[in-house]
Amino acid sequence: MKYQSQAVAKPYFIAAIGLFIGQILFGLIMGMQYVAGDFLFPEIPFNVARMVHTNLLIVWLLFGFMGAAYFLVPEESERELHSPLLAKILFWVFLVAGALTVLGYLLVPYARLAELTMNDLLPTMGREFLEQPTITKIGIVIVALGFVYNIGVTILAGRKTVVSLVLLTGLVGLAVLFLFSFYNPVNVVNDKFYWWWVVHLWVEGVWELILASILAFVLIKVTGVDREVIEKWMYVIIAMALISGLIGTGHHYFWIGAPEYWQWWGSIFSALEPIPFFMMTVFAFNMVNRRRREHPNKAAVLWALGTAVMAFLGAGVWGFLHTLAPVNYYTHGSQLTAAHGHMAFYGAYVMIVLTIISYSMPILRGQKAGSPRAQKVEIWSFWLMTLSMVFITLFLTGAGIQQILLQRYTDNPLPFMVVQDKIEMFYWMREGAGVVFLVGLILYVSAFFVKGGEREEITDSSGMASATSS
Amino acid sequence: MSEVFTKSMARNIYYGGSAFFILLFLALTFDTASEVPKRDNHEAITEQVALGKKVWEENNCIGCHTLLGEGAYFAPELGNVYTRFGESTEAIIGFIQSRPVEGIPGRRSMPQFNLSDEELQAIAQFLKYVNGINTSGWPPNIQG
Ligand code: HEM
Numbered sequence A: 001m002k003y004q005s006q007a008v009a010k011p012y013f014i015a016a017i018g019l020f021i022g023q024i025l026f027g028l029i030m031g032m033q034y035v036a037g038d039f040l041f042p043e044i045p046f047n048v049a050r051m052v053h054t055n056l057l058i059v060w061l062l063f064g065f066m067g068a069a070y071f072l073v074p075e076e077s078e079r080e081l082h083s084p085l086l087a088k089i090l091f092w093v094f095l096v097a098g099a100l101t102v103l104g105y106l107l108v109p110y111a112r113l114a115e116l117t118m119n120d121l122l123p124t125m126g127r128e129f130l131e132q133p134t135i136t137k138i139g140i141v142i143v144a145l146g147f148v149y150n151i152g153v154t155i156l157a158g159r160k161t162v163v164s165l166v167l168l169t170g171l172v173g174l175a176v177l178f179l180f181s182f183y184n185p186v187n188v189v190n191d192k193f194y195w196w197w198v199v200h201l202w203v204e205g206v207w208e209l210i211l212a213s214i215l216a217f218v219l220i221k222v223t224g225v226d227r228e229v230i231e232k233w234m235y236v237i238i239a240m241a242l243i244s245g246l247i248g249t250g251h252h253y254f255w256i257g258a259p260e261y262w263q264w265w266g267s268i269f270s271a272l273e274p275i276p277f278f279m280m281t282v283f284a285f286n287m288v289n290r291r292r293r294e295h296p297n298k299a300a301v302l303w304a305l306g307t308a309v310m311a312f313l314g315a316g317v318w319g320f321l322h323t324l325a326p327v328n329y330y331t332h333g334s335q336l337t338a339a340h341g342h343m344a345f346y347g348a349y350v351m352i353v354l355t356i357i358s359y360s361m362p363i364l365r366g367q368k369a370g371s372p373r374a375q376k377v378e379i380w381s382f383w384l385m386t387l388s389m390v391f392i393t394l395f396l397t398g399a400g401i402q403q404i405l406l407q408r409y410t411d412n413p414l415p416f417m418v419v420q421d422k423i424e425m426f427y428w429m430r431e432g433a434g435v436v437f438l439v440g441l442i443l444y445v446s447a448f449f450v451k452g453g454e455r456e457e458i459t460d461s462s463g464m465a466s467a468t469s470s
Numbered sequence B: 001m002s003e004v005f006t007k008s009m010a011r012n013i014y015y016g017g018s019a020f021f022i023l024l025f026l027a028l029t030f031d032t033a034s035e036v037p038k039r040d041n042h043e044a045i046t047e048q049v050a051l052g053k054k055v056w057e058e059n060n061c062i063g064c065h066t067l068l069g070e071g072a073y074f075a076p077e078l079g080n081v082y083t084r085f086g087e088s089t090e091a092i093i094g095f096i097q098s099r100p101v102e103g104i105p106g107r108r109s110m111p112q113f114n115l116s117d118e119e120l121q122a123i124a125q126f127l128k129y130v131n132g133i134n135t136s137g138w139p140p141n142i143q144g
């Protein structure tokens, strides 16, 4: 660790992993409810489990992004964090707000939660991914503002690198776009139209900037490749991400009552969205092949390469699969959507957070890299989680195709519930793959506690090869 | 990448490209705002429909169902349920009202929300309003 204040990243990463475990447990509960409809009913209805699953996902990814920023910004800026105290306070505010919200979902009926939190004053609840009570949303905004301020001041007062500036742009964008979650008109078309300004413009817009900068940071550190080269790639990647992804929002405007020209705009531009993800893959392998040093943290290198590949598969390939309007007409809101959602979120954002944790946690614990034995366990967990996610995606894709053939692309469409019964087999297999995922995750956590083997203590301050920026 | 393509060229593409496409996106949004009223069935939006949307949201129906294809994939699409139920708001109300508290053994279950008559009427009117939005022919058939 080069700067003392980087240490504030550690609780963020620990919280992230803790909530990740919770997310997966609720995923497994839902997976069970898909095949045994009355499982845990009426104690934990499906919608409650789903809110917990998806909201924990978002919250732990945000913890991960914040931890990443607190770790890499001091190093990039070559100065201590503006206020480590603020970072610690915001950590607890965010954790307590998150925990209370999840407890609220679990302990009282949702309608009661809406009443308790006075949703009437400014109704924002009850929309997918944005289920949080309005008061929680306000809390998120406050935490985000404090965080962006802390990071922003640090960056602007120190050395400005492309990595840190792009990260800052992404984080500011994240905070600003979240404000659209407060806009909730009665008109369903407008509600849906701007809802995507949060959801799509996050994952296929500003989050890609965050992804690219964290990936670039880790690649600079573990490969020692010249920063100039990496920054040039980064610019091209994020340029393509925004050029394709902004108008690409149109792939959600086909069937919600928006004008029909979105079928053209949305199809064409979103068809370009895989390009930045493909470039990221080429970039990551290229840099690792051109590496100027053998970094002892093999696991981190594997996570970085894995992120690039899986993000391309999940977002690029599985996204393209259903993004053209004539195809989306049949696939819209089917299990195929869930297949894509899982692999894209895992490949891009789960994996990038696990990458930066893998790289920085040993350093935060005073080592350069985990012991070879710990790394071995971590690498096992990489393969277990990643392969089981591939299978979850494949099984859901199978379910989705069957669903479409029986319910939509046919002259004798069967009712939804009848079709769900017929494709039960796929859901059982998805649940099986989900259990393997959990095993992988347990292994991942246990890697932090593996002792023994020789360790590489930090001797030099390494990491920087001809660090210049313009 | 070769030397002829420099970092500052890449940076310019990033700034120029993003600025251009942000503006284009805003222009399309602006145009959409003026086109949407032709398709969005806003004539049907009443106080009752507004209450219906609130009931929809405060009971998190989207956590199991899709509405115009967005939401969860656990239970039937409801954007066209008004048509599927023979254009009968009474049938919709009857269905919601009759959910057993303990669920249906072995079957995916919908909770009993204990809605008031006013809320039941409102949610049914809300679903009828959504049913009237011009969705360019989606879903492909009545099963959603
Ligand atoms: C890392 C980036 C991405 C993530 C995390 C992601 C995630 C998701 C999620 C969670 C949904 C479901 C939203 C809902 O619940 O309604 C979704 C929908 C969709 N995504 Fe992505 N996505 C990514 C990138 C892409 C890309 C690059 C494409 C196109 C090439 C794409 C195409 C689509 C389409 C067409 C839908 C709508 C599916 C439907 O009609 O039901 N996505 N995405």
Ligand code: HEM
Binding pocket: A024, A027, A028, A030, A031, A034, A050, A053, A054, A057, A337, A338, A339, A341, A342, A345, A346, A350, A430, A431, A433, A434, A435, A437, A438, B071, B072, B073, B074
């Ligand atoms: C890191 C791993 C995971 C990520 C990133 C993730 C992410 C998500 C997301 C984004 C959704 C919303 C889907 C959509 O709207 O398209 C979702 C829903 C769901 N997830 Fe996961 N999930 C993960 C792991 C799991 C596991 C291991 C299981 C269980 C076997 C699971 C089961 C489910 C189920 C059943 C749904 C509900 C789909 C529906 O609405 O019908 N997830 N998950």
Ligand SMILES: [Fe+2]
Binding pocket: A200, A204, A248, A249, A251, A252
């Ligand atoms: Fe999208």
